[in-house]
Amino acid sequence: xxxxxxxxxxxxxxxxxxxxxxxxxxxxxxxxxxxxxxxxxxxxxxxxxxxxxxxxxxx
Amino acid sequence: xxxxxxxxxxxxxxxxxxxxxxxxxxxxxxxxxxxxxxxxxxxxxxxxxxxxxxxxxxxxxxxxxxxxxxxxxxxxxxxxxxxxxxxxxxxxxxxxxxxxxxxxxxxxxxxxxxxxxxxxxxxxxxxxxxxxxxxxxxxxxxxxxxxxxxxxxxxxxxxxxxxxxxxxxxxxxxxxxxxxxxxxxxxxxxxxxxxxxxxxxxxxxxxxxxxxxxxxxxxxxxxxxxxxxxxxxxxxxxxxxxxxxxxxxxxxxxxxxxxxxxxxxxxxxxxxxxxxxxxxxxxxxxxxxxxxxxxxxxxxxxxxxxxxxxxxxxxxxxxxxxxxxxxxxxxxxxxxxxxxxxxxxxxxxxxxxxxxxxxxxxxxxxxxxxxxxxxxxxxxxxxxxxxxxxxxxxxxxxxxxxxxxxxxxxxxxxxxxxxxxxxxxxxxxxxxxxxxxxxxxxxxxxxxxxxxxxxxxxxxxxxxxxxxxxxxxxxxxxxxxxxxxxxxxxxxxxxxxxxxxxxxxxxxxxxxxxxxxxxxxxxxxxxxxxxxxxxxxxxxxxxxxxxxxxxxxxxxxxxxxxxxxxxxxxxxxxxxxxxxxxxxxxxxxxxxxxxxxxxxxxxxxxxxxxxxxxxxxxxxxxxxxxxxxxxxxxxxxxxxxxxxxxxxxxxxxxxxxxxxxxxxxxxxxxxxxxxxxxxxxxxxxxxxxxxxxxxxxxxxxxxxxxxxxxxxxxxxxxxxxxxxxxxxxxxxxxxxxxx
Numbered sequence: 155x156x157x158x159x160x161x162x163x164x165x166x167x168x169x170x171x172x173x174x175x176x177x178x179x180x181x182x183x184x185x186x187x188x189x190x191x192x193x194x195x196x197x198x199x200x201x202x203x204x205x206x207x208x209x210x211x212x213x
Numbered sequence: 214x215x216x217x218x219x220x221x222x223x224x225x226x227x228x229x230x231x232x233x234x235x236x237x238x239x240x241x242x243x244x245x246x247x248x249x250x251x252x253x254x255x256x257x258x259x260x261x262x263x264x265x266x267x268x269x270x271x272x273x274x275x276x277x278x279x280x281x282x283x284x285x286x287x288x289x290x291x292x293x294x295x296x297x298x299x300x301x302x303x304x305x306x307x308x309x310x311x312x313x314x315x316x317x318x319x320x321x322x323x324x325x326x327x328x329x330x331x332x333x334x335x336x337x338x339x340x341x342x343x344x345x346x347x348x349x350x351x352x353x354x355x356x357x358x359x360x361x362x363x364x365x366x367x368x369x370x371x372x373x374x375x376x377x378x379x380x381x382x383x384x385x386x387x388x389x390x391x392x393x394x395x396x397x398x399x400x401x402x403x404x405x406x407x408x409x410x411x412x413x414x415x416x417x418x419x420x421x422x423x424x425x426x427x428x429x430x431x432x433x434x435x436x437x438x439x440x441x442x443x444x445x446x447x448x449x450x451x452x453x454x455x456x457x458x459x460x461x462x463x464x465x466x467x468x469x470x471x472x473x474x475x476x477x478x479x480x481x482x483x484x485x486x487x488x489x490x491x492x493x494x495x496x497x498x499x500x501x502x503x504x505x506x507x508x509x510x511x512x513x514x515x516x517x518x519x520x521x522x523x524x525x526x527x528x529x530x531x532x533x534x535x536x537x538x539x540x541x542x543x544x545x546x547x548x549x550x551x552x553x554x555x556x557x558x559x560x561x562x563x564x565x566x567x568x569x570x571x572x573x574x575x576x577x578x579x580x581x582x583x584x585x586x587x588x589x590x591x592x593x594x595x596x597x598x599x600x601x602x603x604x605x606x607x608x609x610x611x612x613x614x615x616x617x618x619x620x621x622x623x624x625x626x627x628x629x630x631x632x633x634x635x636x637x638x639x640x641x642x643x644x645x646x647x648x649x650x651x652x653x654x655x656x657x658x659x660x661x662x663x664x665x666x667x668x669x670x671x672x673x674x675x676x677x678x679x680x681x682x683x684x685x686x687x688x689x690x691x692x693x694x695x696x697x698x699x700x701x702x703x704x705x706x707x708x709x710x711x712x713x714x715x716x717x718x719x720x721x722x723x724x725x726x727x728x729x730x731x732x733x734x735x736x737x738x739x740x741x742x743x744x745x746x747x748x749x750x751x752x753x754x755x756x757x758x759x760x761x762x763x764x765x766x767x768x769x770x771x772x773x774x775x776x777x778x779x780x781x782x783x784x785x786x787x788x789x790x791x792x793x794x795x796x797x798x799x800x801x802x803x804x805x806x807x808x809x810x811x812x813x814x815x816x817x818x819x820x821x822x823x824x825x826x827x828x829x830x831x832x833x834x835x836x837x838x839x840x841x842x843x844x845x846x847x848x849x850x851x852x853x854x855x856x857x858x859x860x861x862x863x864x865x866x867x868x869x870x871x872x873x874x875x876x877x878x879x880x881x882x883x884x885x886x887x888x889x890x891x892x893x894x895x896x897x898x899x900x901x902x903x904x905x906x907x908x909x910x911x912x913x914x915x916x917x918x919x920x921x922x923x924x925x926x927x928x929x930x931x932x933x934x935x936x937x938x939x940x941x942x943x944x945x946x947x948x949x950x951x952x
Contacts, residue, residue, distance in 0.1 A: 162347075162370060165343065165346060166343060166374070169339055169342060169343045170339070172339065173335060173336065173339040176335050177332065177335060180328070180331060180332065180335070185331070186280060186282070186283075187280040187281055187282045187283070188282060189281040189282045190258075190261055190279065190280055190281035190282060192258075193257065193258025193259075193261060193281065194258065194261065196258060197258070197262055
């Protein structure tokens, strides 16, 4: 039972970390455009170079 | 899909005048400039990338970020204000129309409320997860024989997490409950707040007395589920809000003011005062009400009157904000600005009409009006019953009352509607249909009559050339002249012959037509009178004449074509058992022809906006529930008066604001699609209500009889909520392929 003494604080700390991370991401605007984020993850890196094919992402 | 939709908005974007955005550029603290724009026609990830990459090589660019959810673009750069025009030009070149706006005017209380809900939900979710960790041990301990002191320690730990979380997360409910109580009413938030406060107070007392059961987990979980429902509901409404906000942007453009010494200044509309002289360039949307001081031009009043053909204005004539100056530059003496303009007046009329309709009470609200008092009475009765009649000690009786409150609190009920609504509006959104009103789905599901407007709704609302009897050479010649004009008929000619080169030296005579001097003589394109053709009373519809030296005059006739699937849609609506009517402001002969082509038996022509409203009210008096589909400003009062309304996205903004839903694209198919989804959503909502009420019917007697422990409450609560959400998800899954 003595293991509870550090297991419970550890569990709470981890939970608080998660909550803190969520509130931080909310504040820094990461939840402002959920629809856009779903698409942005699919963009190809090589498109960043200027002059690449313009229309390829269009479906 | 996205390409077609984006493509359909290209002509409008290309023709639109370059709005002067300099007045909307903001200076940031670190010396950068920022411009916020609302962008039309953004539908998918491809659009985001095209826009952001299209702006990527703008000199001095710091950031261009397109928000797909709100359809807004934020651009930051270093350098002069005049780059704002470059940004808009580039967007127009990509096919997107962009309107600058001031962000401070649009971020209202709603956004703050949404963030508060989300934060409360996060805190409640964190607390639920961690308390459950402890509660599961306690429940296991009931069987395994956990020591009293260990259990009390766990209860204290739960209290430590729960109490701050509850204080934080109950605020949205407590505020609404207090408001209701002050007004002498009761709503669903009252039992929720009561349950949470009572449950935590009783649990705290139990913990102090080393009691067996504590309801911290139930109280927090209850809040968590309810906050999920609230947040979903809020998000569904948020989408609607951003659609309505576009209307504000209509007046949002810089006005060129001429000072007495002749210098021109650019001012935002709110700084313009009556009596000033304002310059309206050709192709610019007029931002003020006033009189023409000098200049002759043609004005596109389609926004105000719904008329597709422009009217001629000369000095002394009145012009209104929101109309478009097509021909030549005009100097205007400002009569009214901002809130006093005709446009603002109509917006206010719309708002009153909408408030009238807002009295419609959603099914969930009606249910909770009946439900809330029942919950109170039940909880009070079980407390008094156990305490006075059964002779139980009052703390134990209070514990049972708390169990009743927690069990009856409408977790599943609170999720039943928002879950279905979010999934239904997401499904419609993918089809290019934007639901604006929270109760629109419920009202759509009850529709038994569909009333259509003609111009712009059943038809495309723009003149198209009739090709019979037109020689290709004449068309080519006419189109090359027409390239110089913004007149709707000239644009129709350009569309009919896009390969014609733009002619040089073309002069536009407002109200008459176009002329161009050539070696052989003058070529004229314009009205019958301007080309010197004898008047003919049998002429039907809009027409243009082309007069070339040495050749017979060529006539171009135009008509307003039906949307491609109009006939199918009308037939499909009939098959669903709906009555279909046509109300139009157009002439009888035209309306009769359209009605016959579509097989609509009930039609009325030459209807004024007031007539349309009267007809809708007559239908409502017969007990019919009418869906109005319309697009013009003259339809806006009718759209607001009908029990539910739809508008194409080509409609004037004010109609889009009045309508409950807006659909995109050239086809009418979204009308039956919306009705079908609404019907399915309605069935699912009813099933969900049946499920959650059935669960209550089972659980409440157990709670009243005192059999419910925190374990039972937690299982029942989460079980019924998951059941309701799962049922709502069927809407997304089943007809996916058909869409």
